[in-house]
Structures are given as structure tokens and as C-alpha cells.
Amino acid sequence: MSVQVAARWVVLDIEGTLTATSQVHVVLYDYARPRLGLWIDAHSDDPVVAGAVAQVKADAGLGEPAGTAEVVAVLHGWMDADRKATPLKTLQGLIWSDGYARGELTTDYFADVVPALRSWRDRGLGLAVFSSGSVAGQIASFSNTTSGDLRGLFAHHFDTVNAGPKRERDSYEKIADGLGATAAEIVFFSDVPAELDAATAAGWRTVGVARAGEPFADADFGTHPVVSTFDDVELEVIA
Template sequence: MSVQVAARWVVLDIEGTLTATSQVHVVLYDYARPRLGPWIDEHGEDPVVAEAVAQVKAEAGLEAQAGTDAVVAVLHSWMDADRKATPLKTLQGLIWSEGYARGELTTDYFPDVVPALRDWRARGARLAVFSSGSVAAQVASFSNTTSGDLRGLFAGHFDTVNAGPKRERPSYEAIAGQLGAGAGQIAFFSDVPAELDAAAAAGWRTVGVARAGEPFAEADFGAHPVVSGFDEVELEVIA
């Protein structure tokens, strides 16, 4: 059964929506985990890295002089808990960006994703991403995929830094403002009902994505229309 959606902008979650959760929790996490300590030590003079480390210490209650091992222990515990901590996402994003640039990481999407995105873009829809992963990590993930370099498909990238928490209405209002679009012109696709609730509260159109085998496959999506893949979406591009 297809779902009809009318929108000018399509904003997409990544994990569980475009890619399998294992792409992040297994492939990317396993790549970043052993590299966090060396990255901090080798890039300690980088203001972005230094600020992220300071944020980790502040959030974890570590002393300012705490060493790299203590910081990494906190980061690993956050990864184990799948905590969406901004300094963790920042450091992961830097590491992943280098991994994609070196060709050591490749993003694999659900089979229905890339054909749909290319079709929607070709018909005039504008595409953007809202993910808990950093903007740098998002851009890197689209740079080296099993379908080639997809960065050109997207006109906007949002994370918890430049938009806000994914389960809060103001984040979606902020994104709409940055896109220069009316709430009714934006459709949001996500596998997390709470994120869809926040987007709907901001006036966005919403579509739940319940993919077999993913954590939210059997979730209660309430009043949100639900698809199991993008091939079930009939998108009408509006002005």
C-alpha cells in the first residue's frame, strides 16, 4: 500500500531510515572506537578537538587535567549506551571523515533508497538530512557509497548542534527557518515515532519508516502514515 506525500522539501533521518542500524552501531562505531585515543593525542592542538575534549570532561565530571585514557573511557561508555553526546559525535565525525576520504569506509543503503532519492531530486524536490550524527559525518557518509558520491543530492544538513534535539519541536521550527520553507512544504521521514511527533507538532508532514529487522520495525507510529520502504512513497513535488 502506497503513501501519498506532497512536499517541496524532503528531510531525512539516516540510521534505520536510509541505512541499517548496523551501519552505524557496528561498522562506524567499530572503526571509531580504537581511533579515538590516538586522534585526540595527535590532534590535541586542533581547537575543535580541544573543545570536544573539554566538553567530555565537563559533562563527565572529570578534572581538567584528566588524561586521554580517562576521556576515552567516557567516550566508550557513551558509545556503549548509544548516547547522542555532542562531543562524541564531533570526534566520531572527524574520524569517519578521514576514513571515508581514505576509502576505508563505504556507506551501504537499503536498496530502495538511492533510486527514490534520485527520482525525487530529478522531479524538483529539495533534499536535506537531520541526523544525530554531526554534519561533517553526514557529508562524509554520502561521499563514498556503494552508489557513488551522493553529496550533490542534498541541499541541507542538520544535526543536534545547528538545529537541536531530534525529539523537540523547536528543532524542526529552526530547520524550517534555515530552509526558508513553510512548515507545510516539508516532509520528514524517520523510523523514530518521537521524532515524527516533534516534526508534526511543528506543522511538518511526516512519514514513519518501519523497516523489517530494524529496532523500530514494530513501533506504534500513531497517526503518522507508515511505509516499509521508499518504493511505497508517491511524492508530489509542490512549489
Template sequence: MNRDKFTVDWVVLDIEGTIMPTSGVHVVLYDYARPRLGPWIDANPDDPVVAAAVAEVRADAGLPESASTADVVAVLHGWMDADRKATPLKSLQGLIWQHGYAHGDLVSEYFPDVVPRLREWHAAGVPLAIFSSGSVAGQIASFSSTTEGDLTGLFRHHFDTVNAGPKREAASYAAIAEGLGGPAPDRILFFSDVPAELDAAAEAGWHTVGLARAGEPYADADFGSHTVVGSLAEVEVARA
């Protein structure tokens, strides 16, 4: 097999559609969180993360401070239906998913090529990081309970829309580079299935690889000048 080759200081990966099937998020995880949002908010009114998220939902949706949990949940469900990457929604989902993984209700499953490749790169000394719209807490929880065991040790850093910024803005990738210790932008390789995210990373000076996986939403997308592969097995990465 001919492989695209990169020599870099860091590999940063998206999750949904890149290393995990979209259905694993939109069906399994969303369906788990949806009925639990209201009960979770009511059961944890003094949790600062929950309180901040609820306040942000009310403010964003123009609801009064007296708006009920049901009103807040209706907004959250609407955002889920629209697949809106709203920070308060991601924060609440992350807490619920964290609980689900910890109690064995949820187990992550990745594309078959993913875990062997990540373990290979990790063993070769290539530092790995994640950039996903899902919260950092949710990311770590998902990697802690998988069909391949606990994978949290593979990753050195996790980034989301809170500690980095929107995934389709170049400034977010500059912020991540700083969080990684300030490597030269062209020493970072980013994997995603979304062309707009790859465009933003490339604008920040990163190397990019698009994942066009059969059956996924962006399988037939126009990836422009980005390197495009069907699996991680098609890419060879070495530490600079």
C-alpha cells in the same frame, strides 16, 4: 503498488534505520571509531573541534581539566555503549569517519530502495535535506563514498544536533524550517524510523512518514497516527 502521496517544498530524512541499516552505524562505523578516539585526540590537540569536544566531555562527566586522554575515552566509550547522542562524541566520530571515508576505509551502503528513490525525487526538483544525530561533517563524508558513488549532490542541506538541536524536540524542527528558508511547516515532509522524532516534527507542523523496516529496532513500534511504510518506494513525492 499503492503509494502515499505528498506535495511539498522539502523532504528531510533521518539516516540510521531510515535510509541506512542500523548495523551500518552501530557496528561498522562505531567499531571503526572506537579504537581511534584516543589516538585521534592525542594526534590533534590543537584542532579547535577536538579541543572543544574534549573540554565538553570533561565538563559533562565531571572530570578535572587534568584528566587524561584515557579518562576521556572511557567516558566516550560509555556513551557509545549507551548510544547517547552526545555532541562531543558525535563531533569526534565525525572527524574520524571523515578520514576513513576519504582514505577508502569506509564505504556507505543504504537500503536497496533508497538511492533510486532519492535520485528520482532529486531529478523531479524535490529539494532534499538530512537531519541526523551524526555530525554534519560525518554525514557529508558518508554520502561522498558509497556503493552507489558520490551522493553528496543530492542534498542541499545537512542538520545535526549542533545546528538544529535534539531530534525529539519540536523546536529543532522549527529551527530546520528556518534554515531551509522558512517554508510553511506543512510544506515539509520528514522521514524517520523513530516515533518520538516523528512526534516532534508533527508538533512543529510537518508532514511525517515512519519507516518500519523489517529487522530494524523500531520495526514493530507504535507509530500512532503517522503514515507508516516499509520502504521509500511506497511514497510518492512531488514538488509544490
């Protein structure tokens, strides 16, 4: 059954919505894991890296003398628990950006994704991303894909730093302000019901994405309309 929705902006989750969860939890995590310590030591003078390391120490209760090994142990633990910790996402994003730039990483999307994104963009809809992955990591992931460089499709990128947690209403209100749009002009696609609930609380339109084989394929999406593929979405452009 198709879902019909009117919008001016389409905001998209990535993991489980545009890409398979394994793209992040296997491909990207496995790439970043052995490089975290090396990256921290090689970029200790980078204020972004230094700030992330300091935040890890503070969040984990590590003393200031704690070395790279202790910091990396915390980061690995967070990765194992799939914790959406901001300093972890920052460091991963830097490492992934480098990997994409080197051509060592390539993003693969569900077959329906790229045709739908291009069609929506061509019809005048604005596209934006809201992901727990850092903005740097998001942009990098779109730079080298099996469908080419897709960075030009997206007008805005939001993460837990510039917007806030994905399961809180305030984050979606902040994004709407950033887009210069009213809540009723935005539709959010995600595979996580709690994220859709937060978006709805902010007045957004929502569509759940329940893809076969993904962690939330059989989740209870409540009153949110649900599709298993973007082929089942009919988007009307609000002038």
C-alpha cells in the same frame, strides 16, 4: 499500501531510514572506537577537538587534569549506551571523515533508497538530512558509497549542533527557517516515532519508516503514515 504526500522539501533521518542500524552501530562504531584516543592526541591543537574534549570532561564531571584515557573511557561508555552526546558525535565525525577519505569506509543503503532520492531530486524536490551524527560525518558518509558519491543530492545538512535535539519541536522550527520553507512544505522521514511527533508538533508532514529487522520495525507510529520502503511513497511536488 502507498503513502501520498505533497512537499517542497524532503528531510531525512539516516540510521534505520536510509541505512541499516548496523551500518552505524557495527561498522562505524567499530571503526571509531579504537581510534578515539589516537585522534585526540594527534589533534590536540585542533580547536574543534580541544573543544569536544573539554565538553566531555565537563559533561562527565572529570577534572581538568584528566587525561586522554579517562576521556576515551567516557566516550566508550557513551557509545555502549548509544548516547547522542554532541562531543562524541563531533569526534566520531572527524574520524569517519578521515576513514571515508582514505577509502576505508563505504556506506551501503537499503536497495530502495538511492533510486528514490535521485528520482525526488530530479523532479525538483529539495533534499536535506537531519541526523544525530555530525554534519561532517553525514557529508563524509555520502561521499563514498556503494552507489558512488551522493553528496550532490543534498542541499542542506542538520545535526544536534546546528538544529538541536531530534525529539524537540524547536529543532524542526529552526530547520524550517534554515530551509526558507513553511512547515507545510516539508516532509520528514524517520524510523523513530518520537522524532516524528516533534516534527508534527512543528507543523511538518511526516512519514514513518518501519523497515524489517530494524529496532523500530514494530513500533507504534500512532497517527503517522508508515511505509516499509520508499517504493511505497508517492511524493507530489509543491510548486
